[in-house]
Amino acid sequence: MHNLLVKDFYIIKKYLWIPLFYSFVVFVLSKNIGELAVVYSIGTVMIAHTLMMYATSYDDKNNSEVVLNSLPISRFKIVLYRYISVFLFTLLGLASMILAGFVLDSLNLLNISIELKIGSVIGSLIGISLISFSYLPTYFKFGYVKAKIFNFIVFIMVFVGPVFLKNILDYGGKNEGLDKLIIFLNSQNEFLLSLFFIGIIIGAGLVSFTISMVIYNKREF
Template sequence: MVNLIFKDILIQKKMILFYIATIILYLLIKVSLVKIGFLYSLAFITMSFSYDEKDNANILLNSLPYTRKQIVSSRYIGSLIYTSLIIIITYLGNFFLNGKETLFLLKDILIIIGLVMVAMSFILPICYKFKTQSLMIASGTLFGIYMVTIKYLFPSLNDTLRELIQKFLTLQETQMYFVAILTIIILYVGSWLLSIRIYARKVF
Protein backbone atom coordinates (compact mmCIF):
# COMPACT_ATOMS: atom_id res chain seq x y z
CA MET A 1 0.00 0.00 0.00
CA VAL A 2 2.99 2.29 0.56
CA ASN A 3 3.81 1.91 -3.14
CA LEU A 4 0.32 3.14 -4.07
CA ILE A 5 0.85 6.28 -2.00
CA PHE A 6 4.36 6.84 -3.37
CA LYS A 7 3.01 6.34 -6.92
CA ASP A 8 0.97 9.54 -6.72
CA ILE A 9 3.99 11.56 -5.61
CA LEU A 10 6.08 10.18 -8.49
CA ILE A 11 3.34 10.91 -11.02
CA GLN A 12 3.13 14.52 -9.87
CA LYS A 13 6.86 15.11 -9.34
CA LYS A 14 6.91 17.74 -12.10
CA MET A 15 3.74 19.35 -10.77
CA ILE A 16 5.34 19.63 -7.32
CA LEU A 17 7.83 22.12 -8.79
CA PHE A 18 4.88 24.12 -10.13
CA TYR A 19 3.20 23.96 -6.72
CA ILE A 20 6.35 25.24 -5.00
CA ALA A 21 6.76 28.12 -7.47
CA THR A 22 3.15 29.29 -7.17
CA ILE A 23 3.09 28.82 -3.39
CA ILE A 24 6.09 31.17 -3.18
CA LEU A 25 4.23 33.71 -5.33
CA TYR A 26 1.20 33.56 -3.03
CA LEU A 27 3.45 33.91 0.02
CA LEU A 28 5.03 37.02 -1.49
CA ILE A 29 1.61 38.68 -1.78
CA LYS A 30 0.75 37.62 1.80
CA VAL A 31 -2.03 35.10 1.09
CA SER A 32 -3.18 33.25 4.23
CA LEU A 33 -1.12 30.13 5.02
CA VAL A 34 -4.31 28.24 5.87
CA LYS A 35 -5.85 29.11 2.51
CA ILE A 36 -2.69 28.09 0.61
CA GLY A 37 -2.33 24.82 2.52
CA PHE A 38 -5.99 23.90 2.06
CA LEU A 39 -6.31 24.73 -1.64
CA TYR A 40 -3.02 23.13 -2.70
CA SER A 41 -3.75 19.99 -0.70
CA LEU A 42 -7.10 19.65 -2.48
CA ALA A 43 -5.40 20.26 -5.83
CA PHE A 44 -2.76 17.59 -5.19
CA ILE A 45 -5.29 14.98 -4.03
CA THR A 46 -7.85 15.56 -6.80
CA MET A 47 -5.10 15.57 -9.45
CA SER A 48 -3.86 12.23 -8.10
CA PHE A 49 -7.37 10.84 -8.37
CA SER A 50 -7.89 12.14 -11.90
CA TYR A 51 -4.68 10.41 -13.08
CA ASP A 52 -6.16 7.07 -11.95
CA GLU A 53 -9.12 7.66 -14.27
CA LYS A 54 -6.91 8.06 -17.34
CA ASP A 55 -5.85 5.27 -19.70
CA ASN A 56 -7.77 2.62 -17.76
CA ALA A 57 -5.44 2.99 -14.78
CA ASN A 58 -8.06 1.44 -12.50
CA ILE A 59 -7.93 -1.77 -14.53
CA LEU A 60 -4.15 -1.85 -14.05
CA LEU A 61 -4.50 -1.13 -10.32
CA ASN A 62 -6.92 -4.01 -9.91
CA SER A 63 -4.55 -6.36 -11.70
CA LEU A 64 -1.86 -5.67 -9.10
CA PRO A 65 -1.61 -7.66 -5.84
CA TYR A 66 -3.75 -5.18 -3.91
CA THR A 67 -7.30 -5.57 -2.69
CA ARG A 68 -9.83 -2.88 -3.47
CA LYS A 69 -9.93 -2.05 0.22
CA GLN A 70 -6.18 -1.38 0.13
CA ILE A 71 -6.52 0.79 -2.99
CA VAL A 72 -9.17 2.97 -1.33
CA SER A 73 -7.34 3.03 1.99
CA SER A 74 -4.16 4.22 0.28
CA ARG A 75 -6.13 7.18 -1.07
CA TYR A 76 -7.41 8.20 2.37
CA ILE A 77 -4.07 7.69 4.12
CA GLY A 78 -2.27 9.31 1.20
CA SER A 79 -4.52 12.38 1.42
CA LEU A 80 -3.20 13.05 4.93
CA ILE A 81 0.40 12.47 3.81
CA TYR A 82 0.03 14.78 0.78
CA THR A 83 -1.54 17.45 3.00
CA SER A 84 1.39 17.18 5.39
CA LEU A 85 3.78 17.54 2.42
CA ILE A 86 2.02 20.71 1.25
CA ILE A 87 2.07 22.11 4.79
CA ILE A 88 5.83 21.49 5.06
CA ILE A 89 6.46 23.15 1.67
CA THR A 90 4.27 26.13 2.63
CA TYR A 91 5.84 26.71 6.03
CA LEU A 92 9.40 26.22 4.79
CA GLY A 93 8.75 28.72 2.01
CA ASN A 94 7.23 31.16 4.48
CA PHE A 95 10.17 30.71 6.85
CA PHE A 96 12.78 31.43 4.17
CA LEU A 97 10.84 34.42 2.85
CA ASN A 98 9.85 36.02 6.15
CA GLY A 99 12.56 34.87 8.52
CA LYS A 100 12.53 33.64 12.09
CA GLU A 101 9.61 35.83 13.15
CA THR A 102 7.29 33.44 11.32
CA LEU A 103 5.61 31.10 13.77
CA PHE A 104 4.82 27.48 13.03
CA LEU A 105 1.30 27.58 14.51
CA LEU A 106 -0.17 24.23 15.54
CA LYS A 107 -3.68 25.69 15.30
CA ASP A 108 -3.16 26.59 11.62
CA ILE A 109 -1.88 23.09 10.87
CA LEU A 110 -4.85 21.45 12.59
CA ILE A 111 -7.26 23.73 10.71
CA ILE A 112 -5.68 22.86 7.33
CA ILE A 113 -5.77 19.12 8.04
CA GLY A 114 -9.32 19.37 9.41
CA LEU A 115 -10.60 21.29 6.38
CA VAL A 116 -8.96 18.84 3.99
CA MET A 117 -10.43 15.87 5.86
CA VAL A 118 -13.93 17.38 5.75
CA ALA A 119 -13.63 18.22 2.04
CA MET A 120 -12.25 14.78 1.14
CA SER A 121 -14.99 13.10 3.17
CA PHE A 122 -17.45 14.39 0.58
CA ILE A 123 -15.26 14.52 -2.53
CA LEU A 124 -13.76 11.00 -2.50
CA PRO A 125 -17.05 9.02 -2.30
CA ILE A 126 -18.42 11.17 -5.14
CA CYS A 127 -15.28 10.52 -7.21
CA TYR A 128 -15.51 6.77 -6.59
CA LYS A 129 -19.21 6.74 -7.48
CA PHE A 130 -18.93 8.97 -10.53
CA LYS A 131 -15.94 10.67 -12.20
CA THR A 132 -13.93 13.75 -11.30
CA GLN A 133 -15.50 15.47 -14.32
CA SER A 134 -18.88 15.11 -12.60
CA LEU A 135 -17.35 16.62 -9.48
CA MET A 136 -16.11 19.62 -11.47
CA ILE A 137 -19.57 20.15 -12.95
CA ALA A 138 -21.17 19.89 -9.50
CA SER A 139 -18.59 22.27 -8.02
CA GLY A 140 -19.18 24.79 -10.79
CA THR A 141 -22.95 24.58 -10.26
CA LEU A 142 -22.62 25.03 -6.49
CA PHE A 143 -20.29 27.99 -6.99
CA GLY A 144 -22.82 29.57 -9.36
CA ILE A 145 -25.61 29.07 -6.80
CA TYR A 146 -23.38 30.55 -4.09
CA MET A 147 -22.61 33.64 -6.20
CA VAL A 148 -26.31 34.19 -6.99
CA THR A 149 -27.14 33.75 -3.30
CA ILE A 150 -24.64 36.36 -2.04
CA LYS A 151 -25.56 38.80 -4.83
CA TYR A 152 -29.35 38.69 -4.66
CA LEU A 153 -30.54 36.84 -1.55
CA PHE A 154 -27.98 37.25 1.26
CA PRO A 155 -25.44 39.98 0.37
CA SER A 156 -23.94 39.81 3.88
CA LEU A 157 -23.31 36.04 3.76
CA ASN A 158 -19.57 36.43 3.12
CA ASP A 159 -19.18 38.75 6.11
CA THR A 160 -21.19 36.40 8.32
CA LEU A 161 -19.08 33.39 7.34
CA ARG A 162 -15.88 35.39 7.87
CA GLU A 163 -17.02 36.39 11.37
CA LEU A 164 -17.90 32.79 12.28
CA ILE A 165 -14.49 31.55 11.11
CA GLN A 166 -12.75 34.33 13.03
CA LYS A 167 -14.67 33.44 16.20
CA PHE A 168 -13.69 29.79 15.81
CA LEU A 169 -10.03 30.71 15.32
CA THR A 170 -10.03 32.72 18.55
CA LEU A 171 -11.67 30.01 20.66
CA GLN A 172 -9.56 28.83 23.55
CA GLU A 173 -11.85 26.11 24.87
CA THR A 174 -10.16 22.71 24.67
CA GLN A 175 -13.52 20.94 24.84
CA MET A 176 -14.71 22.65 21.63
CA TYR A 177 -11.59 21.57 19.77
CA PHE A 178 -11.95 18.02 21.05
CA VAL A 179 -15.57 17.84 19.81
CA ALA A 180 -14.56 19.29 16.43
CA ILE A 181 -11.64 16.86 16.02
CA LEU A 182 -13.77 13.87 17.03
CA THR A 183 -16.54 14.88 14.61
CA ILE A 184 -14.08 15.26 11.72
CA ILE A 185 -12.47 11.87 12.44
CA ILE A 186 -15.88 10.15 12.55
CA LEU A 187 -16.86 11.84 9.27
CA TYR A 188 -13.57 10.83 7.61
CA VAL A 189 -13.76 7.21 8.75
CA GLY A 190 -17.41 7.01 7.67
CA SER A 191 -16.49 8.38 4.24
CA TRP A 192 -13.59 5.88 4.07
CA LEU A 193 -15.91 2.93 4.71
CA LEU A 194 -18.47 4.27 2.22
CA SER A 195 -15.80 4.63 -0.49
CA ILE A 196 -14.60 1.06 0.11
CA ARG A 197 -18.17 -0.17 -0.34
CA ILE A 198 -18.68 1.88 -3.53
CA TYR A 199 -15.35 0.84 -5.08
CA ALA A 200 -15.86 -2.83 -4.20
CA ARG A 201 -19.01 -2.86 -6.35
CA LYS A 202 -17.51 -1.09 -9.37
CA VAL A 203 -16.93 -2.99 -12.59
CA PHE A 204 -13.93 -2.06 -14.76
Protein backbone atom coordinates (compact mmCIF):
# COMPACT_ATOMS: atom_id res chain seq x y z
CA MET A 1 0.00 0.00 0.00
CA HIS A 2 2.78 2.41 0.96
CA ASN A 3 4.64 1.72 -2.30
CA LEU A 4 1.52 2.46 -4.33
CA LEU A 5 1.15 5.87 -2.68
CA VAL A 6 4.85 6.55 -3.25
CA LYS A 7 4.27 5.69 -6.92
CA ASP A 8 1.63 8.41 -7.14
CA PHE A 9 3.99 10.91 -5.53
CA TYR A 10 6.70 10.15 -8.08
CA ILE A 11 4.16 10.52 -10.87
CA ILE A 12 3.05 14.01 -9.79
CA LYS A 13 6.32 15.34 -8.33
CA LYS A 14 7.25 17.13 -11.56
CA TYR A 15 3.87 18.87 -11.43
CA LEU A 16 4.18 20.04 -7.82
CA TRP A 17 4.67 23.62 -9.02
CA ILE A 18 1.09 23.56 -10.32
CA PRO A 19 -0.62 23.43 -6.87
CA LEU A 20 1.26 26.50 -5.68
CA PHE A 21 0.56 28.35 -8.94
CA TYR A 22 -3.13 27.47 -8.71
CA SER A 23 -3.20 28.66 -5.10
CA PHE A 24 -2.03 32.16 -6.01
CA VAL A 25 -4.45 32.26 -8.96
CA VAL A 26 -7.37 31.24 -6.73
CA PHE A 27 -6.54 33.96 -4.19
CA VAL A 28 -6.26 36.61 -6.92
CA LEU A 29 -9.51 35.60 -8.65
CA SER A 30 -11.36 35.27 -5.34
CA LYS A 31 -10.15 38.51 -3.76
CA ASN A 32 -13.70 39.90 -3.68
CA ILE A 33 -15.08 36.92 -1.75
CA GLY A 34 -15.43 38.01 1.84
CA GLU A 35 -15.27 34.54 3.42
CA LEU A 36 -11.72 33.20 3.20
CA ALA A 37 -12.84 29.76 4.37
CA VAL A 38 -14.65 29.42 1.03
CA VAL A 39 -11.54 30.49 -0.88
CA TYR A 40 -9.38 27.92 0.90
CA SER A 41 -11.96 25.21 0.20
CA ILE A 42 -12.34 26.07 -3.49
CA GLY A 43 -8.57 26.18 -4.02
CA THR A 44 -7.96 22.91 -2.20
CA VAL A 45 -10.67 21.09 -4.16
CA MET A 46 -9.38 22.39 -7.51
CA ILE A 47 -5.80 21.36 -6.73
CA ALA A 48 -6.72 17.93 -5.37
CA HIS A 49 -8.95 17.30 -8.38
CA THR A 50 -6.19 18.30 -10.81
CA LEU A 51 -3.63 16.02 -9.13
CA MET A 52 -6.12 13.15 -9.14
CA MET A 53 -6.64 13.58 -12.87
CA TYR A 54 -2.87 13.62 -13.52
CA ALA A 55 -2.40 10.42 -11.53
CA THR A 56 -5.26 8.48 -13.13
CA SER A 57 -4.31 9.76 -16.57
CA TYR A 58 -0.76 8.48 -16.10
CA ASP A 59 -2.00 5.08 -14.92
CA ASP A 60 -4.32 4.78 -17.90
CA LYS A 61 -1.73 5.92 -20.43
CA ASN A 62 0.93 3.51 -19.17
CA ASN A 63 -1.41 0.55 -18.52
CA SER A 64 -0.45 0.58 -14.87
CA GLU A 65 -3.53 -1.49 -13.99
CA VAL A 66 -2.20 -4.38 -16.07
CA VAL A 67 1.17 -4.20 -14.33
CA LEU A 68 -0.37 -3.95 -10.85
CA ASN A 69 -2.62 -6.93 -11.48
CA SER A 70 0.37 -9.01 -12.56
CA LEU A 71 1.97 -8.42 -9.15
CA PRO A 72 1.05 -10.17 -5.89
CA ILE A 73 -1.20 -7.29 -4.83
CA SER A 74 -4.86 -7.85 -4.05
CA ARG A 75 -7.43 -5.90 -5.98
CA PHE A 76 -8.79 -4.69 -2.66
CA LYS A 77 -5.51 -2.90 -1.96
CA ILE A 78 -5.33 -1.46 -5.49
CA VAL A 79 -8.78 0.11 -5.14
CA LEU A 80 -8.22 1.17 -1.53
CA TYR A 81 -4.97 2.98 -2.34
CA ARG A 82 -6.69 5.04 -5.02
CA TYR A 83 -9.29 6.18 -2.48
CA ILE A 84 -6.59 6.97 0.08
CA SER A 85 -4.72 8.98 -2.55
CA VAL A 86 -7.72 11.32 -2.73
CA PHE A 87 -6.94 12.54 0.78
CA LEU A 88 -3.21 12.68 0.03
CA PHE A 89 -3.94 15.05 -2.85
CA THR A 90 -6.29 17.02 -0.61
CA LEU A 91 -3.50 17.51 1.95
CA LEU A 92 -1.17 18.70 -0.82
CA GLY A 93 -3.82 21.13 -2.02
CA LEU A 94 -4.48 22.47 1.46
CA ALA A 95 -0.75 22.83 2.15
CA SER A 96 -0.33 24.78 -1.10
CA MET A 97 -3.18 27.13 -0.20
CA ILE A 98 -1.74 27.71 3.28
CA LEU A 99 1.73 28.42 1.83
CA ALA A 100 0.33 30.82 -0.76
CA GLY A 101 -1.75 32.52 1.95
CA PHE A 102 1.34 32.87 4.14
CA VAL A 103 3.32 34.50 1.31
CA LEU A 104 0.51 36.92 0.43
CA ASP A 105 -0.06 37.74 4.11
CA SER A 106 3.67 38.37 4.65
CA LEU A 107 3.75 40.74 1.68
CA ASN A 108 0.49 42.42 2.78
CA LEU A 109 -1.12 41.62 -0.55
CA LEU A 110 -4.86 41.09 -1.17
CA ASN A 111 -5.58 41.34 2.56
CA ILE A 112 -5.14 37.57 2.91
CA SER A 113 -5.24 35.86 6.29
CA ILE A 114 -3.43 32.58 6.99
CA GLU A 115 -5.87 31.70 9.76
CA LEU A 116 -7.32 28.33 8.82
CA LYS A 117 -10.72 27.36 10.18
CA ILE A 118 -12.15 23.87 10.52
CA GLY A 119 -14.84 24.93 8.04
CA SER A 120 -12.21 25.23 5.32
CA VAL A 121 -11.00 21.68 5.92
CA ILE A 122 -14.50 20.21 6.09
CA GLY A 123 -15.56 22.16 3.01
CA SER A 124 -12.54 20.86 1.11
CA LEU A 125 -13.25 17.26 2.14
CA ILE A 126 -16.91 17.52 1.14
CA GLY A 127 -16.08 19.04 -2.25
CA ILE A 128 -13.33 16.60 -3.23
CA SER A 129 -15.32 13.66 -1.85
CA LEU A 130 -18.37 14.51 -3.96
CA ILE A 131 -16.18 14.65 -7.05
CA SER A 132 -13.86 11.70 -6.37
CA PHE A 133 -16.45 9.30 -4.94
CA SER A 134 -18.52 9.83 -8.09
CA TYR A 135 -15.55 9.67 -10.46
CA LEU A 136 -13.67 6.61 -9.18
CA PRO A 137 -16.36 3.94 -9.80
CA THR A 138 -16.67 5.30 -13.34
CA TYR A 139 -12.89 5.31 -13.74
CA PHE A 140 -12.58 1.68 -12.60
CA LYS A 141 -15.37 0.72 -15.01
CA PHE A 142 -14.43 2.61 -18.17
CA GLY A 143 -10.90 3.95 -17.69
CA TYR A 144 -9.64 7.52 -17.67
CA VAL A 145 -10.63 8.67 -21.18
CA LYS A 146 -14.35 7.90 -20.87
CA ALA A 147 -14.56 8.70 -17.16
CA LYS A 148 -13.09 12.20 -17.53
CA ILE A 149 -16.21 13.37 -19.39
CA PHE A 150 -18.40 12.22 -16.51
CA ASN A 151 -15.90 13.70 -14.06
CA PHE A 152 -16.07 17.09 -15.78
CA ILE A 153 -19.87 17.12 -15.43
CA VAL A 154 -19.65 16.22 -11.73
CA PHE A 155 -16.94 18.87 -11.17
CA ILE A 156 -19.17 21.58 -12.66
CA MET A 157 -22.20 20.39 -10.69
CA VAL A 158 -20.30 20.56 -7.39
CA PHE A 159 -19.56 24.26 -7.90
CA VAL A 160 -22.65 25.34 -9.85
CA GLY A 161 -25.19 22.98 -8.27
CA PRO A 162 -25.60 24.82 -4.92
CA VAL A 163 -26.25 28.15 -6.69
CA PHE A 164 -28.66 26.50 -9.13
CA LEU A 165 -30.50 24.76 -6.28
CA LYS A 166 -30.75 28.01 -4.32
CA ASN A 167 -32.30 29.77 -7.34
CA ILE A 168 -34.85 26.98 -7.76
CA LEU A 169 -35.83 27.14 -4.09
CA ASP A 170 -36.08 30.93 -4.20
CA TYR A 171 -38.24 30.78 -7.32
CA GLY A 172 -40.48 27.97 -6.12
CA GLY A 173 -40.93 29.21 -2.60
CA LYS A 174 -39.38 28.04 0.61
CA ASN A 175 -39.24 24.39 1.48
CA GLU A 176 -40.35 23.86 5.08
CA GLY A 177 -38.35 20.66 5.52
CA LEU A 178 -35.19 22.25 4.16
CA ASP A 179 -35.70 25.31 6.35
CA LYS A 180 -35.98 23.11 9.43
CA LEU A 181 -32.81 21.28 8.48
CA ILE A 182 -30.92 24.55 7.98
CA ILE A 183 -32.18 25.91 11.30
CA PHE A 184 -31.20 22.68 13.04
CA LEU A 185 -27.68 22.71 11.56
CA ASN A 186 -27.20 26.38 12.42
CA SER A 187 -28.14 25.66 16.02
CA GLN A 188 -25.37 23.07 16.41
CA ASN A 189 -21.82 23.88 17.47
CA GLU A 190 -18.89 23.57 15.10
CA PHE A 191 -17.70 20.27 16.56
CA LEU A 192 -21.05 18.51 16.09
CA LEU A 193 -21.41 19.92 12.59
CA SER A 194 -17.95 18.61 11.73
CA LEU A 195 -18.90 15.14 13.00
CA PHE A 196 -22.12 15.28 10.97
CA PHE A 197 -20.36 16.09 7.71
CA ILE A 198 -17.50 13.67 8.39
CA GLY A 199 -20.13 10.97 8.87
CA ILE A 200 -21.64 11.85 5.48
CA ILE A 201 -18.19 11.69 3.85
CA ILE A 202 -17.44 8.29 5.40
CA GLY A 203 -20.84 6.93 4.36
CA ALA A 204 -20.48 8.18 0.79
CA GLY A 205 -16.93 6.82 0.65
CA LEU A 206 -18.02 3.34 1.77
CA VAL A 207 -20.79 3.23 -0.84
CA SER A 208 -18.45 4.42 -3.59
CA PHE A 209 -15.68 2.03 -2.53
CA THR A 210 -18.08 -0.93 -2.49
CA ILE A 211 -19.30 -0.12 -6.01
CA SER A 212 -15.69 0.25 -7.23
CA MET A 213 -14.73 -3.11 -5.69
CA VAL A 214 -17.65 -4.90 -7.37
CA ILE A 215 -16.73 -3.33 -10.71
CA TYR A 216 -13.00 -3.94 -10.40
CA ASN A 217 -13.38 -7.57 -9.32
CA LYS A 218 -15.30 -8.26 -12.55
CA ARG A 219 -12.70 -6.65 -14.83
CA GLU A 220 -10.29 -8.72 -16.87
CA PHE A 221 -6.78 -7.51 -17.69
